[in-house]
Amino acid sequence: MSAAPLVEAKDLGRVFDVSKPWLNRMVERVPRQTLAAVIDVTFAIGQRETFALVGESGSGKSTVAKLTVGLIAPTTGDVVIAGVSMNDPSRHAERQRLRRRIQMVFQDPYASLNPRWSARDIVAEPIRAFGLLRTRAEIEGQVGDLLRLVGLDPADGRKYPHEFSGGQRQRVAIARALASRPDFIVCDEPTSALDVSVQAQILNLMRDLQGRFGLTYLFISHNLAVVRHMASRIGVMYLGRLVEVGPTRDLFRAPRHPYTRMLLDAVPDLDLTGRPRKPVEGEIPNPIDPPKGCPFHPRCPFANSRCRSELPLLLSGGSTLVACHGVEEGRI
Amino acid sequence: MTAPVLSVRNLRVEFPTRRGTLVAVDDVSFDIMPGEVLGVVGESGAGKSLTGTAIIGLIEPPGRIGAGEIRLKGERIDHLPPERMRRIRGKRIGMVFQDPLTSLNPLYRIGDQLSETILTHTDVDAGEARRRAVALLAEVGIPAPQQRVDSYPHQFSGGMRQRVVLALALAAGPELVIADEPTTALDVSVQAQIIALLKRLCRDHGAAVMLITHDMGVIAETADRVAVMYAGRIAEIGPVRDVVKAPLHPYTVGLMGSIPKPDADIDRLVQIPGTMPRLTAIPSGCPFHPRCPRAFAPCPTRRPELRPHGRAEVACWLFEPDMAEAAR
Numbered sequence: 001m002s003a004a005p006l007v008e009a010k011d012l013g014r015v016f017d018v019s020k021p022w023l024n025r026m027v028e029r030v031p032r033q034t035l036a037a038v039i040d041v042t043f044a045i046g047q048r049e050t051f052a053l054v055g056e057s058g059s060g061k062s063t064v065a066k067l068t069v070g071l072i073a074p075t076t077g078d079v080v081i082a083g084v085s086m087n088d089p090s091r092h093a094e095r096q097r098l099r100r101r102i103q104m105v106f107q108d109p110y111a112s113l114n115p116r117w118s119a120r121d122i123v124a125e126p127i128r129a130f131g132l133l134r135t136r137a138e139i140e141g142q143v144g145d146l147l148r149l150v151g152l153d154p155a156d157g158r159k160y161p162h163e164f165s166g167g168q169r170q171r172v173a174i175a176r177a178l179a180s181r182p183d184f185i186v187c188d189e190p191t192s193a194l195d196v197s198v199q200a201q202i203l204n205l206m207r208d209l210q211g212r213f214g215l216t217y218l219f220i221s222h223n224l225a226v227v228r229h230m231a232s233r234i235g236v237m238y239l240g241r242l243v244e245v246g247p248t249r250d251l252f253r254a255p256r257h258p259y260t261r262m263l264l265d266a267v268p269d270l271d272l273t274g275r276p277r278k279p280v281e282g283e284i285p286n287p288i289d290p291p292k293g294c295p296f297h298p299r300c301p302f303a304n305s306r307c308r309s310e311l312p313l314l315l316s317g318g319s320t321l322v323a324c325h326g327v328e329e330g331r332i
Numbered sequence: 333m334t335a336p337v338l339s340v341r342n343l344r345v346e347f348p349t350r351r352g353t354l355v356a357v358d359d360v361s362f363d364i365m366p367g368e369v370l371g372v373v374g375e376s377g378a379g380k381s382l383t384g385t386a387i388i389g390l391i392e393p394p395g396r397i398g399a400g401e402i403r404l405k406g407e408r409i410d411h412l413p414p415e416r417m418r419r420i421r422g423k424r425i426g427m428v429f430q431d432p433l434t435s436l437n438p439l440y441r442i443g444d445q446l447s448e449t450i451l452t453h454t455d456v457d458a459g460e461a462r463r464r465a466v467a468l469l470a471e472v473g474i475p476a477p478q479q480r481v482d483s484y485p486h487q488f489s490g491g492m493r494q495r496v497v498l499a500l501a502l503a504a505g506p507e508l509v510i511a512d513e514p515t516t517a518l519d520v521s522v523q524a525q526i527i528a529l530l531k532r533l534c535r536d537h538g539a540a541v542m543l544i545t546h547d548m549g550v551i552a553e554t555a556d557r558v559a560v561m562y563a564g565r566i567a568e569i570g571p572v573r574d575v576v577k578a579p580l581h582p583y584t585v586g587l588m589g590s591i592p593k594p595d596a597d598i599d600r601l602v603q604i605p606g607t608m609p610r611l612t613a614i615p616s617g618c619p620f621h622p623r624c625p626r627a628f629a630p631c632p633t634r635r636p637e638l639r640p641h642g643r644a645e646v647a648c649w650l651f652e653p654d655m656a657e658a659a660r
Contacts, residue, residue: 056519056520056521056522057519165607166376167607168607195375195376195546195608196375196546196548196587196590196591197375197586197587197590197603197604198375198607199590200589200590200591200592200601200602200603200604201603201604203592203601204600204601204603207599207600222519222520223520223592224520224594225591225592225593225594226592228592228593228594229592229598229601252594262521263520263521264594265524266520266521266523266524267520267549267594268524268527268547268549268550268552268553269549269552269553270548270549270552270576270591270593271577271593283489283491283492283519283521283522284519
């Protein structure tokens with residue numbers, strides 16, 4: 001990262017109200033309940049870089065994706081893209097201009113494509129919405145080019161989403177994302193719903209497109225192998241917090257946080273090296289009632305009394321940032 | 333030589349439609365030995381789940397077993413009357429499915445569901461059934477089984493629920509466990525726990541396992557032998573080490589190459605062009621030939637049979653000495 005980063009998340013936090021309805025609260029005498037889905041998440045993504053967030057379900061990674069593109073508003077903190085705050089009311093006009101440059105690809109192409117629109121209309125929508133091209137012929141030509149770009153036949157534009165296979169549908173979703181000529185694409189589990197051979201096609205396509213158009217990706221996935229393949233830097237999330245951030249290579253070669261180690265250890269061993277796997281203990285706790293101190297301490301083999309009472313901060317250690325008392329004290 | 337627990341010969345599952353009969357599982361044969369874990373791997377539409385469904389006799393009409401036979405410890409179990417098949421399921425064949433929420437009845441306590449299975453299939457009284465239910469929960473690693481036995485499924489997390497389903501599958505001491513994508517809905521750390529548990533339990537109980545999954549990683553960790561399915565047929569079957577490390581069939585080669593690996597720097601993943609054919613348009617000859625980088629003369633017209641090659645068996649003309657000679 002030489003120049004200023006394209007995307008910056010600063011102390012991003014989001015709290016959801018998961019209370020029961022008012023009447024239930026009164027009758028059952030239960031207080032309001034909140035769930036902190038994202039807490040103090042800070043990261044920066046450079047131009048043409050792929051930054052990935054990994055974590056298990058409930059770690060808050062998809063909420064970060066939605067906060068980053070502005071689909072939901074943060075409770076605390078801010079997202080700054082190309083120098084423009086996504087939440088500062090005074091910069092509304094600039095933000096509207098910025099919208100074209102930000103796109104998103106979702107996990108489930110069944111849910112993210114309108115079943116009543118043809119692929120052609122789906123891909124043309126951003127072009128029309130942002131007024132990028134005026135005449136019908138121009139738009140049609142552009143849609144054809146986009147479909148070709150993602151490996152579909154322009155004649156497929158007549159088809160409706162249900163006529164495509166899962167992989168082809170994800171290609172349509174990518175073509176739609178590219179239609180507004182974005183700089184930054186947030187990909188939330190883009191290949192989780194696909195078969196491995198189709199996943200390989202989509203991952204290759206996404207890397208080709210990145211090289212060709214100089215795209216910047218925020219890549220969200222639970223699959224460490226996929227993340228390793230796609231990202232240059234990785235942030236590991238646990239219960240709404242970043243616990244380790246670092247360059248992909250370092251993170252995979254020398255994971256520091258016990259949770260990162262556990263995640264890497266849990267990846268099935270395809271090379272059949274016979275590497276002994278440490279039994280992983282426990283499951284992610286309920287985020288409504290997270291553990292005190294370090295959120296990982298109930299599952300951590302290295303936890304001591306400090307871990308149980310005091311929240312570790314994300315501190316720099318070597319090339320990575322780690323939030324762990326054990327690492328900080330040199331115990332691990 | 334010991335006899336196989338499960339023996340499937342020339343199994344064919346078909347769906348009659350107005351536009352002709354669709355063949356979803358075509359001439360599939362394999363054996364599972366006592367204590368063995370056979371992995372069945374393939375992408376969506378390969379027919380792997382349907383093969384499992386056929387074995388437990390739960391193919392939904394109009395689907396039907398068109399040909400072939402299925403033997404459990406030598407006894408034919410295809411085309412058994414529904415009532416007799418029902419007695420085999422749960423007692424002699426245990427089942428684990430992908431989504432534990434759909435395998436458990438949300439309205440009954442965990443302990444009652446376990447006791448019901450035990451009472452249906454074994455000769456014990458209610459007190460003994462409950463005692464066994466608690467013991468089973470302890471065995472699958474449910475903390476405080478004495479209390480949890482009275483909980484409802486929604487009070488468990490996903491991983492714990494799948495543990496309960498494993499307990500349920502093993503409740504009557506089955507000879508065979510069919511696990512269809514048992515870890516697909518779970519997080520990686522929990523997935524590893526369930527795989528380890530499945531392996532240990534089946535070893536302890538001496539049950540053979542048919543493990544159906546799309547995840548080569550799970551197969552590599554768990555299975556002794558693996559069958560790779562494509563378009564309703566077995567493309568390759570052999571010891572897991574051979575198939576994973578030195579795959580023979582071009583489809584298996586492509587499949588293995590398309591998996592991103594956490595400890596390798598590769599710029600591009602191997603890509604198999606195209607997609608799995610639909611049931612309505614399975615290509616002639618070898619069904620993989622339109623996508624195969626090494627297809628040659630016989631592939632589009634003549635169907636390759638499974639033939640031994642080394643310790644594995646492969647259905648590919650490249651491994652027929654005469655054919656490969658002619659191609660050169």
